[in-house]
Amino acid sequence: MTISTAIQRPKVIIRHCESYDPEVIRGIIRESMEELDLRPSGRTLVKPNVVIADKLFPHAYTRSEFADGVLAALRDRDDGQMTELAVGERCGITMPTRFAFKNAGYPALFRKHNTAHYHFDEVSQVEVPLTHPGRLRDYVYTPEPVARADFFVNLPKFKAHPWTTVTFSLKNYIGIQDDRHRLIDHDHRLNDKIGDLQEILQPQLIAIDAIVAGQDRMLTPIPFDMKLIIIGNNQVAFDATCSRMIGLDPRQIDHIRICGERGYGPLDFEDVDVTGDVTFDEAKARAQGFRTGLIRVEKYFEGTKIQAYAGPPPEEEYTDYCWGGCPGAIEEAIEIIRNIDDDTDERMEPMTVVFGAYDGPIETRTDKERVLFIGDCAKWRGDIQTPSGGHFVSMESLYKERVHLDPRRSAFSGIYKKMGKAYWNLFRRRKEKAMRLTGCPVSVAEQVLYIAEMGKTANPYFAPDMIIGFNISYVAWKVVIWFRRLFGRKYQIERFPESERGNALHGPKAYLARYRPPNTIETPDIEPGHLSAQGDLS
Ligand code: SF4
Numbered sequence: 252m253t254i255s256t257a258i259q260r261p262k263v264i265i266r267h268c269e270s271y272d273p274e275v276i277r278g279i280i281r282e283s284m285e286e287l288d289l290r291p292s293g294r295t296l297v298k299p300n301v302v303i304a305d306k307l308f309p310h311a312y313t314r315s316e317f318a319d320g321v322l323a324a325l326r327d328r329d330d331g332q333m334t335e336l337a338v339g340e341r342c343g344i345t346m347p348t349r350f351a352f353k354n355a356g357y358p359a360l361f362r363k364h365n366t367a368h369y370h371f372d373e374v375s376q377v378e379v380p381l382t383h384p385g386r387l388r389d390y391v392y393t394p395e396p397v398a399r400a401d402f403f404v405n406l407p408k409f410k411a412h413p414w415t416t417v418t419f420s421l422k423n424y425i426g427i428q429d430d431r432h433r434l435i436d437h438d439h440r441l442n443d444k445i446g447d448l449q450e451i452l453q454p455q456l457i458a459i460d461a462i463v464a465g466q467d468r469m470l471t472p473i474p475f476d477m478k479l480i481i482i483g484n485n486q487v488a489f490d491a492t493c494s495r496m497i498g499l500d501p502r503q504i505d506h507i508r509i510c511g512e513r514g515y516g517p518l519d520f521e522d523v524d525v526t527g528d529v530t531f532d533e534a535k536a537r538a539q540g541f542r543t544g545l546i547r548v549e550k551y552f553e554g555t556k557i558q559a560y561a562g563p564p565p566e567e568e569y570t571d572y573c574w575g576g577c578p579g580a581i582e583e584a585i586e587i588i589r590n591i592d593d594d595t596d597e598r599m600e601p602m603t604v605v606f607g608a609y610d611g612p613i614e615t616r617t618d619k620e621r622v623l624f625i626g627d628c629a630k631w632r633g634d635i636q637t638p639s640g641g642h643f644v645s646m647e648s649l650y651k652e653r654v655h656l657d658p659r660r661s662a663f664s665g666i667y668k669k670m671g672k673a674y675w676n677l678f679r680r681r682k683e684k685a686m687r688l689t690g691c692p693v694s695v696a697e698q699v700l701y702i703a704e705m706g707k708t709a710n711p712y713f714a715p716d717m718i719i720g721f722n723i724s725y726v727a728w729k730v731v732i733w734f735r736r737l738f739g740r741k742y743q744i745e746r747f748p749e750s751e752r753g754n755a756l757h758g759p760k761a762y763l764a765r766y767r768p769p770n771t772i773e774t775p776d777i778e779p780g781h782l783s784a785q786g787d788l789s
Contacts, residue, residue, distance in 0.1 A: 441575020
């Protein structure tokens with residue numbers, strides 16, 4: 252089978268948008284869809300980034316006014332072929348997505364636009380096989396509405412990220428997995444995982460909320476006024492352009508480079524058509540000074556009450572630092588605590604944290620200060636030096652190679668189980684100089700619990716503003732799961748049939764129907780069933 256010359260050149264449209272006015276946003280998205288010659292069809296699924304939302308986290312998520320404009324534009328462009336308009340997301344783990352949607356103001360949108368909405372943590376998860384070279388495993392799971400989508404709209408927030416430098420469209424795919432599957436490979440191979448998730452499906456439309464972007468980190472970002480909406484039709488071209496806008500070479504951002512090298516889209520500027528009412532240079536000028544994440548944990552905590560040491564994770568041949576796992580999670584955890592209490596750093600008890608196979612000396616600043624080894628791969632042996640002498644400690648690695656983790660059998664414990672485990676562990680080890688926090692990765696939520704308890708800081712889980720709403724949503728989440736089980740709806744579906752998949756581009760090498768990487772010599776075998784949405788094969 253050969254590919255015709257009708258392969259599209261990826262396009263990125265840069266538009267000025269003064270404020271979060273849904274009508275203005277609607278017009279910009281509608282005009283961009285006209286320019287991209289896109290009309291929604293079949294099951295149309297919109298995936299925003301609502302990782303966390305609350306008045307304490309105002310810049311962490313795709314704003315509801317933005318989604319409002321996009322949903323209206325999709326209705327405007329519908330010529331009768333759209334059978335369902337839906338919004339779906341899995342927010343940050345351990346939190347009910349319905350809680351995040353509510354805090355972000357999304358339920359009013361669902362009513363206004365008469366859309367379905369999917370909490371991805373409350374629907375069945377279906378298996379998607381992977382066959383591409385370099386994959387981490389042979390199948391991944393994704394929520395059923397994602398697998399069934401005919402027209403997929405990716406609606407990220409323009410943000411920095413401590414694990415992956417930035418989070419634009421490619422990284423927004425972490426939210427198309429539920430908790431138990433999201434954490435698998437969310438470690439030093441996170442960038443490869445993001446690459447693998449691209450096989451699940453590709454969006455026809457991408458629109459990023461860069462009206463007020465978020466710099467420094469992803470859950471508690473510092474606002475950065477850009478007054479931009481960026482629209483595109485190819486994720487690599489899109490992310491590469493956004494990276495260049497903030498002065499970064501996309502080849503130096505691993506997940507973007509990997510997706511580009513795998514052929515999902517072009518990394519080079521000259522292979523992308525950039526249009527819009529804001530020139531690329533003007534957009535670059537607006538983005539000047541935008542700060543990204545990716546700071547090693549030792550440096551991040553320099554001069555604070557937390558002293559950090561980090562050694563390499565397993566599979567040292569890939570990297571000497573676990574960018575996708577525990578060290579980045581503690582940076583987000585401390586910012587959440589700081590967010591609810593401005594005096595955190597003054598009031599906090601000093602503590603030392605250790606990651607990976609660190610092999611240098613460990614020294615505490617006071618006799619009382621304890622040492623927390625974070626993550627299954629943390630290991631160390633020797634005398635911890637304190638002002639009054641040495642304490643011998645021996646920590647062996649508990650890390651299990653990824654081949655032993657099976658997505659079909661993965662389990663996940665909710666926040667209350669985590670809390671119980673954390674408090675029991677802290678109580679049992681209260682007299683020990685050093686203790687371990689198990690997991691690979693150890694989530695932001697667990698690290699918040701340990702830091703709050705050991706550092707004697709405020710605990711966000713007990714913040715009065717959150718506690719009632721969180722618990723109502725949590726109970727509703729569990730009741731929905733329980734009812735689904737009662738009526739025989741499986742939570743996890745193995746071998747989901749290809750005939751049930753939607754028309755959004757997916758499957759081995761199917762991305763080549765829209766973009767052929769330079770120097771592609773081999774003609775790929777593309778199954779016609781994967782191409783009904785926008786491939787043009789002959
Ligand atoms: S335990 Fe944590 S630091 Fe170690 S490999 Fe896993 S995610 Fe990375």
